[in-house]
Amino acid sequence: MVSKVFFIDGGDYTGNSEKCFRLISEKFSGSVALKTHFGEEKNTTHINPEWITSLGTYFKNPVFVDCNVLYRGMRTRRTDHVELAKRHGFGFLPIDILDGEMGEEELEVPVNLGTTKNARLGAGIERYGNWVALTHFKGHIATGFGGCIKNVGMGLGSRAGKLDMHSVVSPVVRQEKCVACGKCVADCPADAISINGKAKIDSDKCIGCAHCIAVCPNSAIDIPWEMLDNTNNALMERICEYAYAALRGRKWWFMNYMVNITYDCDCMNIAQKPFMKDVGIVLSEDIVAADQASYDLISEVVGYDPFKKKFGVDGAYQLEYGEKIGLGSRKYVLERL
Ligand code: SF4
Ligand code: SF4
The missing domain is CATH 3.30.70.20 (Alpha-Beta Plaits)
Structure with a gap:
């Protein structure tokens, strides 16, 4: 299968976001859940909410959604999580934290793939049928890079689900x-x-x-680098298996913002400097193709895989495994929007 991936470069991220939303809205009806990451407290390189204020124009009842995280911080409890999202400028739409105040509201979804029998997702996932992943594409110490697969797979896991996925890596x-x-x-x-x-x-x-x-x-x-290959691959496999559970039975579009590209993820409670120039936005109905295209575009600009060089982790494994379990296709055609 060859999937279509739309690509827009240029620095007008507000206008370019609007072009993407217009295209998606032609295929969606009903309310839309927008899976994003509001950035940890001191993070400044998450998606800028000013780029996406037109969401309300193109979608009926759009809602920002996420789940709580494992570690201590402003995204550990729903009340603080919502407060942080508003502080970071996302308060122009309703915000729904899908796994409750403390991560206690979860839904077990049978998957039976790899090591995941049941994926433990935020229970609120059942409230929505139409989804858009609004993802900041950046590096990640344990998965090489984080795009839509990570935003959806790890991001929609309940607290226990995140623990389940993470428990294969120990520093x-x-x-x-x-x-x-x-x-x-x-x-x-x-x-x-x-x-x-x-x-x-x-x-x-x-x-x-x-x-x-x-x-x-x-x-x-x-990280014990000498043991890393297996453990990181196991983590990527679980993230893909959770993404599989989140996608099943739902209509999804996937957007990667290759803007303010940092080595570390937006969960780090520090302001980070981008290490390369902005590349643009990709949009696809195929989660693997969206991440593959983003990874290829970034590697093309840099001349090599910058995340692998930085962390010694081959993040492309998540694309390989995602394709293997039927999440999507690594083959794509790029169409300029
Ligand atoms: S020891 Fe493990 S659980 Fe504790 S902070 Fe480090 S990685 Fe997290
Ligand atoms: S120096 Fe030792 S005790 Fe202090 S933060 Fe590092 S590992 Fe922990």
């Missing part, structure tokens, strides 16, 4: 660098770190959220 403390300051202990959402002279991670408790890596002032916490 380690490089003992020689640790000064026992305790910052990682205080930040760990799973109480998985203790200090006995130096910090130590209990891999049985660790949920693989990777926040200790960001919080350590001495860069003492790291």
